[in-house]
Amino acid sequence: MATDPIHQFQITKLIPIEVGGLDFSFTNASAFMVATVASAGAFLFLTTSRRGLVPGRLQSISEMAYEFIASMLRDAAGSQGMRFFPLVFSLFMFVLVGNLLGMFPYFFTITSHIIVTFALAMLVIGTVIVYGFWKHGLGFLKLFMPEGVPAVLVPLVVAIEVVSFLSRPISLSVRLFANMLAGHITLKVFAGFVTSLGALGVAGAAGAVLPLAMTVALTGLEFLVAFLQAYVFAVLTCMYLNDALHPGH
């Protein structure tokens, strides 16, 4: 058994594929992304297939997820924002299910890889930029031009606003990735203490109770983080989409 806390994030090729010198291998990360999409889709499809007027337990989970994201999006971006509901809901379910699948022992956590979260963040920011320019034309650039600024300061303020806008995908992706990575490493380190202390005899086994309690507590915390980070990702997506819809407010 690997006691190296980083080992769980290693990417291994399951089916090596190479096209034109580029590596398109089907890795364990790809496998878990497929599993994430499949389980999220299957859950939503199966729980809502009965279409009960009075929802059962599972159906009401699906309905709660829908209501939750819909009201979040409506609050942040107005009813016009509902055209982005499929995007926000898919992102939320993907991140949430990916985080939760990562909580299974021996499973791979896709959101602990920055390239995955960065791709999701670039999707969001790309949508904001494309939709903003398509809808408002050059008026979208008013986003970087706050009103009531003295003319002398305009170049400086605009430069700062542009850098601030460009830093959004970075902070969005780093936050999710860092939370998942740090959480899983901590969990693994404390769990590793249990086994290495337990090997030291009776006194060690008695001492191992402490890290064991810590591991149990951290597992609970990690479930909270899994929900919280999916929620934060969705909230920020809604706020950024709001900028695309109403750049001038």
Add this chain to the structure above:
Amino acid sequence: MADREKPDDLEGRRRDLEAALAARRPGKAGSDGRAERGGKGDFANALRLSSEFIAGVLVGAALGWFIDRLAGTSPWGLIVFLLLGFGAGILNVLRSAGLVAEFGSKAPKKGDDDL
């Protein structure tokens, strides 16, 4: 009659003030929703704010580096954009803490808060 009018008037003004305050702080609702999460809240907050700040500085530095490479103005692009990135990082932190209005809003205090 005048006595009856007065409390109504005051009530109306209070509501107007509340609406005006809410309009001035558009980021408030979002950050509040994210902040109040029990004991986890503080840690999540710290991570959120630090990631905002670091992202600003990193993007500024990366932009400056690329501009230097393209235009051959080393090291001036890096210096200028690192400072701009620093400013953007602080703006990000203040914004996500709900202390500065969001992108493109009309809050009049925006101009002096940016600097």
